[in-house]
Amino acid sequence: MATKQKTVFFCKECGTESAKWLGQCPSCRAWDSMVEEPVAAKKAKAPISEAGRSVRRAMPEKLSEVQIHNDSRIVTGVDEFDRVLGGGIVDASLVLVGGDPGIGKSTLLLQVCRILADKGVSVLYISGEESVQQIKLRADRLGDFGRDMLLMSETSLDNIEEIVIEKKPDVVVIDSIQTMYREDISASPGSVSQVRETTGSLLRLAKGQGVTIFIVGHVTKEGVVAGPRVLEHMVDTVLYFEGDNSSDYRVLRAVKNRFGSTNEVGVFEMCSDGLHEVRNPSEYMLAGTPVGEPGSVITATVEGTRPILLEIQALCCQTSFNLPRRTSVGIDFNRINLLMAVMEKRMGLKLSFCDAYVNVAGGMKVNEPALDLPIVLALLSSYTNKPLPEKTFCFGEIGLTGEVRGVSQAEQRVSEAEQLGYEYCILPKVNAKIIKSKSIKLIGVSHVNELSRLLK
Ligand code: TYD
Ligand code: MG
Numbered sequence: 001m002a003t004k005q006k007t008v009f010f011c012k013e014c015g016t017e018s019a020k021w022l023g024q025c026p027s028c029r030a031w032d033s034m035v036e037e038p039v040a041a042k043k044a045k046a047p048i049s050e051a052g053r054s055v056r057r058a059m060p061e062k063l064s065e066v067q068i069h070n071d072s073r074i075v076t077g078v079d080e081f082d083r084v085l086g087g088g089i090v091d092a093s094l095v096l097v098g099g100d101p102g103i104g105k106s107t108l109l110l111q112v113c114r115i116l117a118d119k120g121v122s123v124l125y126i127s128g129e130e131s132v133q134q135i136k137l138r139a140d141r142l143g144d145f146g147r148d149m150l151l152m153s154e155t156s157l158d159n160i161e162e163i164v165i166e167k168k169p170d171v172v173v174i175d176s177i178q179t180m181y182r183e184d185i186s187a188s189p190g191s192v193s194q195v196r197e198t199t200g201s202l203l204r205l206a207k208g209q210g211v212t213i214f215i216v217g218h219v220t221k222e223g224v225v226a227g228p229r230v231l232e233h234m235v236d237t238v239l240y241f242e243g244d245n246s247s248d249y250r251v252l253r254a255v256k257n258r259f260g261s262t263n264e265v266g267v268f269e270m271c272s273d274g275l276h277e278v279r280n281p282s283e284y285m286l287a288g289t290p291v292g293e294p295g296s297v298i299t300a301t302v303e304g305t306r307p308i309l310l311e312i313q314a315l316c317c318q319t320s321f322n323l324p325r326r327t328s329v330g331i332d333f334n335r336i337n338l339l340m341a342v343m344e345k346r347m348g349l350k351l352s353f354c355d356a357y358v359n360v361a362g363g364m365k366v367n368e369p370a371l372d373l374p375i376v377l378a379l380l381s382s383y384t385n386k387p388l389p390e391k392t393f394c395f396g397e398i399g400l401t402g403e404v405r406g407v408s409q410a411e412q413r414v415s416e417a418e419q420l421g422y423e424y425c426i427l428p429k430v431n432a433k434i435i436k437s438k439s440i441k442l443i444g445v446s447h448v449n450e451l452s453r454l455l456k
Contacts, residue, residue: 006039010192012220015230028229037193038186074170074212076115080267080277081108083304084239084252086260089116089171092210093259094203096177096231098217099241104250104270105216108241109173110135111142111274116171117149124169128155128179128189142274155189157182157198164205174202176216177231192230199231232256243270244363249284250275251364263304282309282420285362291390295382298393298422299374300413301366307409307416309393311361312371314378319355330360331375332367339376339398346402346448349383369397370407373426377451386455393417394426402448406430414440426454 009018012035014028025033073088082088085095099105106127113123127135132151139145150167154160157180164172174180180198181189188194199215206213215235220227232238236258243250252266267278278284286309290296295314300307312331319325328336336358344351358375360366373396381388388394395413397405410431417425417440424441432444445451 005186007036008039009034009036012192013227013229015192015196035192037191074116074119074121076112076119078112078115078277079279080252081112084254084264084266085237086254086257086264089212090236090259091170091212092206093236094199094206094213094215094234095237095239096215096217096235097239097241098219098227100245101218101220102245103241103243104268104275105241106130106175107138107142107270107274108252108268109175109214109216110139113149113171113173114139114142114145117145117147120147121171122167122169123149123171123173124152124164124167125149125173125175126152126154126160127175128153129176141272155179155181157201161201161205164209164211168209169211171212171214173214174216176218178218178220195230196234199234203234242365247363249278249363261304265303265306267308282307282416285310285364286420289361292387294385294387295378297374297378297381297388298417299371300393300395300417301368301370302409302412303366307412308364309417309420310364310366312374312378313359313361314375314382315357316351316354316379316382319353324352325355326357328358330363330365331358331371335372336375338400339372340379342398342400342402342448343376343379347380347452349380351379351383354383369405370395370413372396372398373404373428373445376448377426377454380451381455384452384455388426388454389424389456391421391423392426393422393424396426396428396431396445398448404428404445404447411435414442426451 009021011025011028011030011033013030013033014025016025016027018034021034024031072091075088076082097105097109113125117123125135131153135151177195177199178190181194182197182201185194185197202213202215217231237254238256240253240255241250242253248270250268250270254262254264256262267281268275269278289311297312298309299312300309326336340351340356343349356379374394376398377388377394395407397407399405406428410427414425414435414437418437422440424443426443426445429444429446432442435442
C-alpha cells in the first residue's frame with residue numbers, strides 16, 4: 001500500500017507552520033491564509049546558519065578583540081538606489097526586492113545591472129519568468145549595454161547553483177523567487193516551503209561564494225503563492241518598490257537593512273525608456289497643484305533624511321446614508337477617523353453627518369504624525385469651503401485633546417519649502433519658537449481651535 005504523503009499547513013503571509021488547518025494565523029492574524037503543503041524533505045531542513053559553520057566551528061571572541069572590516073561596497077552611481085542600500089551594494093549580501101507585479105522590479109534591476117556591467121562588475125541575470133529574448137527586448141528599451149552581462153532563463157536552483165559556482169559572477173539577480181524550485185522538495189514553485197528553502201540555498205550561495213544576490217519577490221494578495229514577507233528574516237536587506245499603478249511615480253523603500261538605515265527612500269519615475277531618478281521629489285509631487293482651492297493643503301513630510309513637500313486633498317460633503325463614508329488614499333484610514341473625532345469634539349463641527357475623502361496627491365504613501373495638522377486643515381478647509389492663503393504650507397502632530405504637538409526635523413521641512421518659494425508656515429508653537437527663517441513667516445499654533453481663523 002502506498003504510504004500517505006505527510007502534509008503540513010503554512011501561512012502564506014508570514015510562513016507560520018501548523019499541523020492542522022486554522023482559519024486565522026496565530027502569529028500574523030491573517031484570515032484564511034493557511035495552505036496545505038507536503039512536508040519538506042529532511043535534508044532541506046538544514047539550518048541556515050550552516051553557511052558560516054561549514055568551514056570551521058565558530059568560537060566566542062572577546063568584544064574588545066573583534067576586528068572591524070569596512071564593508072566593501074560597489075557604488076552604482078544611481079544615487080536613489082545607493083542611498084536606500086545605505087551607500088552602495090555590499091559584497092556577499094542577499095537583498096530582497098519586493099513589490100506588486102508590474103511595478104518595475106525587473107526594470108530597476110536590469111538598469112542597475114547595466115550600470116554595474118559598465119563598471120566592469122560581472123553580472124548574471126537569471127529570469128524564471130521571461131525568456132532571454134524577452135529580457136533582450138526590455139534591455140533594448142533601456143538603452144545601450146556597453147559591456148556584456150550574462151543572461152539565463154532558468155528555474156531550477158540546483159542548476160543555478162552549479163552555474164554560479166562555475167562562472168563566479170560578482171552580482172546575481174534572481175527574478176523571481178516564486179518561480180524557483182529545488183528538486184528535493186515536492187511542493188510546487190511559489191509555495192511557502194519552496195520559497196523558503198530556495199532562499200536558504202541562495203543565502204548559503206551568497207555567503208559561501210561571496211556573491212551579492214538580488215532576489216525579486218512579488219507581493220501577492222491572493223492565490224497560493226508565498227509573499228516576500230516569508231523571507232524577510234532570512235535576507236540582509238529588504239527593499240520594497242511601491243507606487244500607484246495610475247501614476248508613474250515609484251518609491252524604493254528599505255524595510256530592513258543590516259548595512260544601513262531603514263528610513264531612506266529613493267524616488268523614481270517610470271518613463272518609456274525605463275526608470276529615471278527623481279532628484280527633487282517636492283517639485284515633482286507639487287506639479288499641477290490647484291491654487292486657492294478649498295480642501296487642498298501643502299505639507300512637508302520627512303522620509304529618512306529627506307524632506308518632501310506633498311499635497312493633501314480632502315473632500316467633505318453631506319452624507320446620504322446613515323453611516324458616513326470615509327476613505328483615504330496614501331494615509332492610514334484609522335488616523336483620519338481619529339482626527340475627525342478630535343475635530344468633532346474639540347472644534348464643535350458636525351462631521352458625523354459628512355462623508356470624507358482624504359488623498360495624498362501623486363500616489364505617495366505616508367505614515368507620519370506630522371501629517372495630522374495638514375489633514376485637519378484640509379478637512380476644515382473643505383468643510384467650510386474656505387481655502388488656505390496662497391504659498392502656505394503646514395505640519396504638526398495633533399493629540400486627542402486637540403493640542404498641536406511639536407514634530408522632529410522641523411527646520412529641514414521649513415528650509416525645503418523656503419527653496420520652493422513658500423511664504424507662510426503653520427506649525428506647532430513649540431517648533432515655531434526655535435526655528436529661525438528669513439523668508440518664511442512662521443505661524444505657531446498650540447490647539448486645533450485656533451485653526452478656523454487661519455482660513456481666508
Ligand atoms: P516590470 O519591471 O516588468 O515589473 P515587475 O518586474 O515588477 O513585474 O515593469 C513592467 C511595467 O513597466 C510594464 O507595465 C511596462 C512598464 N515599462 C515602462 O513603462 N517603461 C520601460 O522602459 C519598461 C522596460 C517598462
Ligand atoms: Mg518582473
